[in-house]
Amino acid sequence: DGGITQSPKYLFRKEGQNVTLSCEQNLNHDAMYWYRQDPGQGLRLIYYSQIVNDFQKGDIAEGYSVSREKKESFPLTVTSAQKNPTAFYLCASSTSGINEQFFGPGTRLTVL
Amino acid sequence: AQTVTQSQPEMSVQEAETVTLSCTYDTSESDYYLFWYKQPPSRQMILVIRQEAYKQQNATENRFSVNFQKAAKSFSLKISDSQLGDAAMYFCGSSTGTYKYIFGTGTRLKVLA
Numbered sequence: 598d599g600g601i602t603q604s605p606k607y608l609f610r611k612e613g614q615n616v617t618l619s620c621e622q623n624l625n626h627d628a629m630y631w632y633r634q635d636p637g638q639g640l641r642l643i644y645y646s647q648i649v650n651d652f653q654k655g656d657i658a659e660g661y662s663v664s665r666e667k668k669e670s671f672p673l674t675v676t677s678a679q680k681n682p683t684a685f686y687l688c689a690s691s692t693s694g695i696n697e698q699f700f701g702p703g704t705r706l707t708v709l
Numbered sequence: 710a711q712t713v714t715q716s717q718p719e720m721s722v723q724e725a726e727t728v729t730l731s732c733t734y735d736t737s738e739s740d741y742y743l744f745w746y747k748q749p750p751s752r753q754m755i756l757v758i759r760q761e762a763y764k765q766q767n768a769t770e771n772r773f774s775v776n777f778q779k780a781a782k783s784f785s786l787k788i789s790d791s792q793l794g795d796a797a798m799y800f801c802g803s804s805t806g807t808y809k810y811i812f813g814t815g816t817r818l819k820v821l822a
Contacts, residue, residue: 628808630808630810634752637814638814639800639812639813639814639815640754640800640812642809642810645808645809647808653808655809685752687752687754689754693806694804694806694807694808694809695740695741695742695804695805695806696742696804697742697744697756697759698754698756698810699756700746700753700754700755701753702751702752702753703752703753
């Protein structure tokens with residue numbers, strides 16, 4: 598079955614630590630995205646990648662970093678510079694920048 | 710700038726009845742797509758329906774249909790024969806080809822048995 602997987606489902610981090618969230622897709626989509634969702638709010642774009650080896654900052658990129666070395670994979674690193682990282686993180690992919698996005702199941706990150 | 714507004718934070722509907730969720734948008738682009746996504750308690754975003762702006766006919770997917778009013782920049786979602794499994798957050802979204810999708814703040818739909 599084609600789809601998007603994210604791991605882990607739950608992640609706990611101590612203050613000052615960097616953590617990496619995994620996102621893998623087997624839909625053969627060129628574009629991939631990372632969103633952050635806080636309680637009672639919509640989705641805010643962190644980073645997006647149109648093709649392999651290329652990515653751009655979204656609206657809230659500070660404190661985050663990404664890489665896109667393979668078409669299938671778009672990992673997100675939450676660095677210690679991110680002041681309030683506790684949130685729900687969603688990864689998505691699409692065939693282009695206008696077609697519908699397909700989402701993974703999400704990762705809940707909690708800073709202890 | 711591209712914006713999407715959902716003015717109803719919460720809606721309720723009786724099981725088997727019909728409910729309409731509202732969404733307005735603004736864009737200066739002539740080519741754009743509009744979407745409705747469902748986010749159940751599992752929190753995974755599921756595409757419900759999409760509408761291409763150049764199509765005049767309203768999109769329909771089984772019990773879900775949209776009322777796309779291009780001049781008014783309105784894109785409402787109608788759910789017919791509501792079921793308990795329809796209870797979720799519903800997000801309206803738009804895209805213009807820039808890879809920056811815009812989403813509204815969501816409407817929580819409660820389905821009453």
